[in-house]
Amino acid sequence: MSRLTAFTMPKWGIEMTEGVVAEWMVAEGQAYARGDVLTLVESDKISNEIEAETPGVMCKLVATPGETYPVGALLAVIGDEAAPGEEVEAFVSAFKPAGAAGEVAIQQTAPAPAASSQPTAKAQPAPVSATPPPGLAISTAAWKRSQELGVDVASLRGSERKGRISLQDVEQAARPARAVGGGQPVSIALSTTHLDVFFATPLAKRLAVIHGVDLAKVKATGSRGRISKADVLGLVERAVPAARPARPPGVDVEVVPMSMMRKAIARQLTLSKTTIPHFYLRMSVRIDALQAMRQRARESVGQAPSVNDYLVRACALALAANPDVNVQVHGDAIHRFRHADISVAVATDKGLVTPVVTAAETKSVAKISAEIAELAKRAREGKLKAEEFQGGSFSLSNLGMFGIDQFDAIINPPQGAILAVGAAQRRPVESEYTLSFATMVQLSLSCDHRAIDGAVGAKFMAELKRLVEAPELLVGG
Secondary structure: OOOEEEEEOOOOOOOOOEEEEEEEOOOOOOEEOOOOEEEEEEOOOOEEEEEOOOOEEEEEEOOOOOOEEEOOOEEEEEEOOOOOHHHHHHHHHHOOOOOOOOOOEEEOOOOOOOOOOOOOOOOOOOOOOOOOOOOOOEOHHHHHHHHHHOOOHHHOOOOOHHHOEOHHHHHHHHOOOOOOOOOOOOOOOOOOHHHOOOOEOHHHHHHHHHHOOOHHHOOOOOHHHOEOHHHHHHHHHHHOHHHOOOOOOOOOOOOOOOOHHHHHHHHHHHHHHHHOOEEEEEEEEEOHHHHHHHHHHHHHHOOOOOHHHHHHHHHHHHHHHOOOOOEEEEOOEEEEOOOOOEEEOEEEOOEEEOOEEOOHHHOOHHHHHHHHHHHHHHHHOOOOOHHHHOOOOEEEEEOHHHOOOOOOOOOOOOEOEEEEEEEEEEEEEEEOOEEEEEEEEEEEEEEEOOOOOHHHHHHHHHHHHHHHHOHHHHOOO
């Protein structure tokens, strides 16, 4: 009998709750080798190719490409060899999601039917075994406690050395989830709780709320009688054909649905602009000395960090001197960070991504430059790890390379501030009663007034200006 395994929606980072199966790379019934790409899964911020850890056969494709599925949902059934259809269907029917454990493949072997003519005795609770099964890295106390609490240790990742599961790991897994933060979470998502009685996809429910569609009147054509996105949109098109605006003669309009990343950006920035009291501090800084330093570095070693790399280093040192700006806001609590973890905005084909340079105050400009280049490359390829773009205590967004003189950026919650950088321009400046030209850059600091006062932000900007205009202070680290 084939050993069947559930292929489920993975979880990348604590913020991921759902994902989209963008494309299947292996057809149903097809055999694959170790390392072959099985599917492409997209979350809010990244898209990843999921490779096979062992050779096998794609016994059944459950998930439909383009549809959204919660973490832990069954996407496909795989096996070490081909399996009869009735065994696969029995496996799918018996599958129970393991919550948000976040494993890509959760092993569940299909149960074999009992061959006995005797009447089935009433099932008795399994006795508590004193010793764990061979090969399982778990302490004896943790194993016994897991049976008492009903915790599935197969879904746990041990915190001890070499992944050994401890008693604390088991008790932590048995506790109910707790909300983190001092205030109530703010959500702008459409509520679909009242639609839980219908067998429909999450996207179909959201579309029903948006368009005012009664799901009781929708004919389901999805798998196993489930209402799909197409079912809801089909009813909308038939019900309101005149609601579409007429296209001007000779003008073609391309309707592009938002990607998962664009939707996440829309939710995040709408939340920020509507719930965070922004205020802005603007300042011009002179970068002639910084450009001269870069030129000397280019002449000596053939290359030099960018102005943006120096600005990241300057922001890190200014945050170290002004820790009240190096904060996140969580409800009624302000989290002050020990290190300057700076999120650097990177434009990609799918939207804005903010990879994080951690502890930037401890790194040289050269190291920061190399790290940003590598993070930006993988951000554009959609290969960032969750921990590489989540978190951060401060953000920097630079549109100077596009010729933008000055702009005000929207704060990336829960961070408390973001610096916007404009283009370098030659401008006349007055110095000691004489007029000369200097290369100036416009900086704008957006602050969350709930956590940062004007004077605190002004001290940060003054320190930042001092560091940028005396770039020898940025060397080292």
